[in-house]
Amino acid sequence: MEGTExxxxxxxxxxxGDVRLTQEAFKEGRLRNQLHVVMDGEAAMQYLKQQGDYxxxxxxxLILLDLNLPKMNGREVLSAIKHDPDLKRIPVVVLTTSQDExxxxxxxxxxxxxxxxxxxxMEKFIGVVSSFxxxxxxxxxxxxxxx
Amino acid sequence: xxxxxxxxxxxxxxxxxxxxxxxxxxxxxxxxxxLTSILPGLPSMKANTALGFILLGGAxxxxxxxxxxxxxWKLLALLSLVFASLLLSxxxxxxxxxxxxxxxxxxxxxxxxxxxxxxxxPTAVAFVxxxxxxxxxxxxxxxxxxxMILVVLLLGLSVFFSYPFSWVYGTSLFSYTxxxxxxxxxxxxxxxxxxxxxxxRGWVDLILANNAIGQNTRNLLAAALVTPFLLGWLIFWLQSxxxxxxxxxxxxxxxxxxxxxxxxxxxxxxxLQTAETSQRLLRSNLASTQQQFNALVQNSPSAIILKSxxxxxxxxxxxxxxxxxxxxxxxxxxxxxxxxxxxxxxxVLLSDQQVLSSKQVVSFEAQARLEGEKRSYLCxxxxxxxxxxxxxxxxAIWTDITEQKKLAEHLGQKNEELERSNxxxxxxxxxxxxxxxxxxxxxSSYMQLLESxxxxxxxxxxxxxINYAVDGAQRMQRLIQDLLxxxxxxxxxxxxxxxxxxxxxxxxxxNLKVRIEETGAKITIADLPQVVADKNQLAQVFQNxxxxxxxxxxxxxxxxxxSASQVDGFAEFSIKDNGIGFDAKYxxxxxxxxxxxxxRELYEGTGIGLAxxxxxxxxxxxxxxxxxxxxxxxxxxxxxxxxxxxPPDYALDAQRxxxxxxxxxxxxxxxxxxxxML
Numbered sequence: 001m002e003g004t005e006x007x008x009x010x011x012x013x014x015x016x017g018d019v020r021l022t023q024e025a026f027k028e029g030r031l032r033n034q035l036h037v038v039m040d041g042e043a044a045m046q047y048l049k050q051q052g053d054y055x056x057x058x059x060x061x062l063i064l065l066d067l068n069l070p071k072m073n074g075r076e077v078l079s080a081i082k083h084d085p086d087l088k089r090i091p092v093v094v095l096t097t098s099q100d101e102x103x104x105x106x107x108x109x110x111x112x113x114x115x116x117x118x119x120x121x122m123e124k125f126i127g128v129v130s131s132f133x134x135x136x137x138x139x140x141x142x143x144x145x146x147x
Numbered sequence: 148x149x150x151x152x153x154x155x156x157x158x159x160x161x162x163x164x165x166x167x168x169x170x171x172x173x174x175x176x177x178x179x180x181x182l183t184s185i186l187p188g189l190p191s192m193k194a195n196t197a198l199g200f201i202l203l204g205g206a207x208x209x210x211x212x213x214x215x216x217x218x219x220w221k222l223l224a225l226l227s228l229v230f231a232s233l234l235l236s237x238x239x240x241x242x243x244x245x246x247x248x249x250x251x252x253x254x255x256x257x258x259x260x261x262x263x264x265x266x267x268x269p270t271a272v273a274f275v276x277x278x279x280x281x282x283x284x285x286x287x288x289x290x291x292x293x294x295m296i297l298v299v300l301l302l303g304l305s306v307f308f309s310y311p312f313s314w315v316y317g318t319s320l321f322s323y324t325x326x327x328x329x330x331x332x333x334x335x336x337x338x339x340x341x342x343x344x345x346x347x348r349g350w351v352d353l354i355l356a357n358n359a360i361g362q363n364t365r366n367l368l369a370a371a372l373v374t375p376f377l378l379g380w381l382i383f384w385l386q387s388x389x390x391x392x393x394x395x396x397x398x399x400x401x402x403x404x405x406x407x408x409x410x411x412x413x414x415x416x417x418x419l420q421t422a423e424t425s426q427r428l429l430r431s432n433l434a435s436t437q438q439q440f441n442a443l444v445q446n447s448p449s450a451i452i453l454k455s456x457x458x459x460x461x462x463x464x465x466x467x468x469x470x471x472x473x474x475x476x477x478x479x480x481x482x483x484x485x486x487x488x489x490x491x492x493x494x495v496l497l498s499d500q501q502v503l504s505s506k507q508v509v510s511f512e513a514q515a516r517l518e519g520e521k522r523s524y525l526c527x528x529x530x531x532x533x534x535x536x537x538x539x540x541x542x543a544i545w546t547d548i549t550e551q552k553k554l555a556e557h558l559g560q561k562n563e564e565l566e567r568s569n570x571x572x573x574x575x576x577x578x579x580x581x582x583x584x585x586x587x588x589x590x591s592s593y594m595q596l597l598e599s600x601x602x603x604x605x606x607x608x609x610x611x612x613i614n615y616a617v618d619g620a621q622r623m624q625r626l627i628q629d630l631l632x633x634x635x636x637x638x639x640x641x642x643x644x645x646x647x648x649x650x651x652x653x654x655x656x657x658n659l660k661v662r663i664e665e666t667g668a669k670i671t672i673a674d675l676p677q678v679v680a681d682k683n684q685l686a687q688v689f690q691n692x693x694x695x696x697x698x699x700x701x702x703x704x705x706x707x708x709x710s711a712s713q714v715d716g717f718a719e720f721s722i723k724d725n726g727i728g729f730d731a732k733y734x735x736x737x738x739x740x741x742x743x744x745x746x747r748e749l750y751e752g753t754g755i756g757l758a759x760x761x762x763x764x765x766x767x768x769x770x771x772x773x774x775x776x777x778x779x780x781x782x783x784x785x786x787x788x789x790x791x792x793x794p795p796d797y798a799l800d801a802q803r804x805x806x807x808x809x810x811x812x813x814x815x816x817x818x819x820x821x822x823x824m825l
Contacts, residue, residue, distance in 0.1 A: 017589040024596060068582070097584045118588060121621070122595035 008034045010060035012044040014069050025129040041072025067096040082111045158211045160340045164204035164333050168197040175251035192327040194250040196266045199274045202227035224281045231274030238268045267325035273299045273334045289347035296338050303334035311380050359422035363415050370411040378403045450545035458482040498528045502541050506530045522549040576634040583627050591620035629755035636762045641681040645790045648675035655690035668697050673710035676718045678787035684763040691756040692783050696724035717786040725780040734773050
């Protein structure tokens with residue numbers, strides 16, 4: 001099932017290999033999207049608040065957030081988003097290698113919409129991307145961020 | 148020392164004196180001779196004598212009442228002195244004051260007495276002396292008053308003892324004294340009670356002392372009083388019967404007195420000897436006790452002191468001298484203020500005060516410099532009581548606890564270090580789970596991407612290489628995850644609690660359901676006890692061991708038997724299989740992490756399962772071991788602590804073995820965990 005609209009996704013990820021891999025996975029999963037990438041937590045917040053270089057950046061429909069980030073880590077970014085009345089409705093999917101249970105419970109406690117452990121194999125990763133494509137872009141009606 | 152144990156004795160005696168005197172007066176009034184003379188022919192107690200007793204007895208009684216005003220008894224005593232002096236003056240100055248029959252006429256007339264109704268001279272003397280002794284209390288020395296009373300006592304006794312003689316010889320013998328029998332008894336009683344009552348009793352105390360001296364003095368006094376009297380009376384009686392001539396009577400009396408008194412004195416000497424021996428023994432015991440006490444105190448590594456309730460040091464030992472830096476002779480007799488530094492002094496004084504007020508043991512810790520080195524002390528102070536339970540001194544023991552303190556501090560540091568290193572290990576586990584896996588994902592993901600995108604451009608070798616690279620990365624990831632599981636046994640375990648081992652086995656088998664079905668494994672389970680365990684971890688042990696038994700199966704379908712016995716408060720579980728077994732020389736190696744006995748091609752797995760089992764079992768204070776022979780199967784044993792209060796008959800009975808295990812529901816996550824573990 002393909003979405004007819006182009007959706008904006010913000011990927012907060014410091015590892016270029018992972019960025020590329022995510023892009024490839026979206027490509028393989030045939031998801032029409034605009035993937036915006038920032039490499040650290042502070043940049044993510046600037047992007048979301050349309051500050052500095054990101055003054056013209058579109059509001060993302062979905063945020064993919066790595067937990068392990070330089071400067072401001074993913075947990076802090078998640079907390080900052082969920083405490084910001086403007087931003088808190090944007091769904092955040094935590095996308096990480098960590099299987100640590102405290103990370104998982106803490107993320108959900110901070111209102112992460114979903115928690116996905118990055119799989120080792122590419123096939124599984126593509127599977128994950130297409131599964132949340134189906135879940136997030138079809139089943140769940142995303143809140144209208146313009147509201 | 149015999150005190151007057153009966154405090155009312157003087158009162159009782161004075162009442163007795165008053166009662167007898169009143170009865171005698173009644174006797175005179177009613178002319179009853181039995182009251183005045185007791186027996187016909189004996190001298191009578193004169194009415195004035197009875198009056199004298201009433202005055203003296205009354206004075207004594209009033210004195211014993213211990214009224215705030217002393218003048219009443221003093222007035223009575225003075226009256227009795229005046230009255231007795233009047234009675235006596237008639238003899239001294241050969242007067243007749245006409246008072247002899249003032250109360251009642253004395254017309255019994257059957258005793259040959261000088262003057263009818265006149266109180267006898269010895270009685271008058273006794274009255275004067277007794278009244279004087281009473282009045283001179285606190286004025287004359289007790290020694291002198293004692294002499295006066297002793298004269299009275301001897302007077303009374305001599306008259307009392309003369310009665311048996313006069314009975315033998317005839318009453319006329321005593322017409323010169325004329326003191327009645329009951330008069331003599333009352334006088335003796337009054338004199339005796341006044342002697343006993345005196346504050347400074349002098350030789351009276353010697354006689355009454357509750358020791359060898361008192362005992363011997365009493366024996367000798369009794370012998371000296373009784374022997375001549377009885378022998379004298381006997382000889383006198385024989386002589387009066389004409390059995391003995393006067394000369395022979397006297398000499399036999401002398402010989403008999405010598406013999407008896409001599410015997411008594413020798414017997415006494417034997418007594419004294421015994422007393423002396425036991426005294427000597429006591430002294431030597433005391434000396435050796437003192438020596439033992441000194442040796443204990445002086446050789447104690449702790450500083451020990453005794454001080455008076457006023458705070459003066461009575462005894463100190465060498466360590467205390469070192470502690471305060473002063474020799475004993477500069478400490479004994481001094482007080483804490485002279486000895487302790489201002490730093491220690493407040494604690495010392497406060498604890499003394501606490502011991503004195505609470506009469507209980509008090510402890511405190513203090514720091515002091517010993518030979519320039521700062522040391523810690525634990526001071527225990529305690530009250531010491533005498534036989535009456537009165538607090539007489541304070542003891543203190545200063546124990547050097549510097550080493551203990553250092554050790555405790557050292558232990559605390561080590562503990563901190565351990566906690567830190569534990570934290571670091573946990574951190575490592577997190578790093579392992581996250582950071583180490585990132586590059587692996589990169590390798591395997593891009594390899595896979597390479598393979599899928601460029602398959603048509605690659606030859607067979609290239610594809611093989613890619614597969615090896617992907618396989619290696621995936622194995623590496625599994626190793627990391629296993630390592631993580633291993634490290635989490637300690638950090639994420641739950642506190643042990645009573646668990647039904649059977650429940651844990653069922654959980655484990657449920658997770659292995661698919662593999663059990665696929666291999667047709669037959670599992671029998673005996674009765675299993677309750678143990679104290681983290682239930683998930685116990686299940687993990689069963690699961691790993693059963694999974695191993697299935698994995699290393701032989702040609703035949705796996706047969707696995709789970710049982711348990713009880714040994715020394717532990718449940719000893721056994722898991723026996725009919726698998727391939729292994730050489731006994733590897734028994735230790737197989738519990739080491741990532742150690743494998745079989746090739747990866749034949750049997751999958753990283754070699755983490757048994758290492759985790761070992762770690763879990765050891766976390767529960769248990770042991771794990773294995774018995775095996777190649778081709779004969781393996782039997783794993785491990786122990787978990789039993790639930791303490793279990794009834795002893797929870798013994799495991801092989802006969803009650805039951806065929807097991809029914810189809811459980813599918814549990815996906817547990818199943819996955821089981822897969823990963825192997």
